[in-house]
Amino acid sequence: MKYSLKRILQLIPILIAITFLSFAMMRLAGSDVVEQKMLNTGQVVTEAQLQAAKAELGLDKPFLIQYCVWFGKLLHGDMGVSYVSGKDVFETFISKLPATLFLTVTSILLTIVISIPLGIISAVYKNKFWDYLIRFISFIGNSMPNFFVSLVLMYFLGIRLGWFPIISKDMSLSAVAMPTFTLAIAMSAKYLRQVRATVLDELSKDYILGAKSRGVKFSVILWKSVMRECLVTIITLLALSIGSLLGGTAIVESIFMWDGVGKMAVDAINMRDYPIIQAYVMWMAIIYVTVNLITDLSYRLLDPRIRLEDTCNE
Numbered sequence: 001m002k003y004s005l006k007r008i009l010q011l012i013p014i015l016i017a018i019t020f021l022s023f024a025m026m027r028l029a030g031s032d033v034v035e036q037k038m039l040n041t042g043q044v045v046t047e048a049q050l051q052a053a054k055a056e057l058g059l060d061k062p063f064l065i066q067y068c069v070w071f072g073k074l075l076h077g078d079m080g081v082s083y084v085s086g087k088d089v090f091e092t093f094i095s096k097l098p099a100t101l102f103l104t105v106t107s108i109l110l111t112i113v114i115s116i117p118l119g120i121i122s123a124v125y126k127n128k129f130w131d132y133l134i135r136f137i138s139f140i141g142n143s144m145p146n147f148f149v150s151l152v153l154m155y156f157l158g159i160r161l162g163w164f165p166i167i168s169k170d171m172s173l174s175a176v177a178m179p180t181f182t183l184a185i186a187m188s189a190k191y192l193r194q195v196r197a198t199v200l201d202e203l204s205k206d207y208i209l210g211a212k213s214r215g216v217k218f219s220v221i222l223w224k225s226v227m228r229e230c231l232v233t234i235i236t237l238l239a240l241s242i243g244s245l246l247g248g249t250a251i252v253e254s255i256f257m258w259d260g261v262g263k264m265a266v267d268a269i270n271m272r273d274y275p276i277i278q279a280y281v282m283w284m285a286i287i288y289v290t291v292n293l294i295t296d297l298s299y300r301l302l303d304p305r306i307r308l309e310d311t312c313n314e
Helices: 002-027 033-041 047-057 063-075 089-124 129-143 146-160 173-203 206-213 218-246 250-255 261-271 274-302 304-313
Strands: none
Touching: 002 063, 002 274, 063 274, 089 129, 089 173, 089 218, 089 261, 089 274, 129 173, 146 173, 146 250, 173 218, 173 250, 206 218, 218 274, 250 261, 261 274
C-alpha cells in the first residue's frame, strides 16, 4: 500500500508537466483555430473581426493566463467546449471512446492468440523449419507499415473478396475485422520475437536442465516453469500495447474511418481545435502513467524477488 501511494504521488508532477508542455507546443503552432476556420470558409474578414473572434475564445490573452484558466477548469472537471463544433469536449470524447475500446480489446486478443503460441513454437523448435518459417513471417510483418497493411487488406478482403466492409460504419465484428487485423499483424510480428527470446533464455537455465534430468515431462516444464517466469516480459509487452491502442491508432482509424479517439485527434489537429487536442493529450498521459503503475504493481505480485528488493531499499 505504501509503495502504491508513493508511485501515485510521483506521477502527479509528470501529468502536470505533460499538460504544460503540450499546451505550450500547440500555442507555438503557425496558426490558430480562428484563422483555420476563416481559411476553410473562404470568407474575407477584417482584422477587427479576427481579433473579436479570438477574444471570444480567450485566445487574445497571454499564454500563462490561458493555461491557468484551462488547468483550473480541468481540475473542476470542465474540459471546455470545442472551438469548431461548439460541443462539450468531455461528451465528444466519451462518445468516441467505445469504438477505441472495442478496437483495443479485439486487437489485443488477436495479438495474444498469434504471438504467444508462435513465439513458443519458434523457441521450442530453435533453428529448425518451423523456427525459420515463423521468423521469416515475423520479419515480413514487422517490415510493413500499418498504412500499407491497411491498403493491402482493404484491396483483397474488402474489394476483391468482399468479406468485410471497407468503411466501418458501426461497431460490429465484421466492421472491426480489418482494423484489428492491421494492428495485430504488426504487434504480433514484433512480440512473437520477444516471446521467443524470453523462452529461449529461460530454457537455457540450470533449473530447466535439472528438471529434464529428473525425467519431468517437457510440457510440464514449459507451462508450469518457463511460462511463469516469462509472464513479466509478456505483461510488459501487452501493457505497452494497451497504452498505445487506447490512445487511438490515428493512421488505421483514419484509413478505415473508424470513429474513435485517434481519428478525433487527427481531425482536431487539422482544425487547430485546442480543447479537443488537450483532452486527447490528457487521455494519453493518464493511460500511460496508469498502465505503467499497474505494470509495476503486477511485477511485485508475480515476482517475489522484486518485493524483497523494494523492502530492502526502504
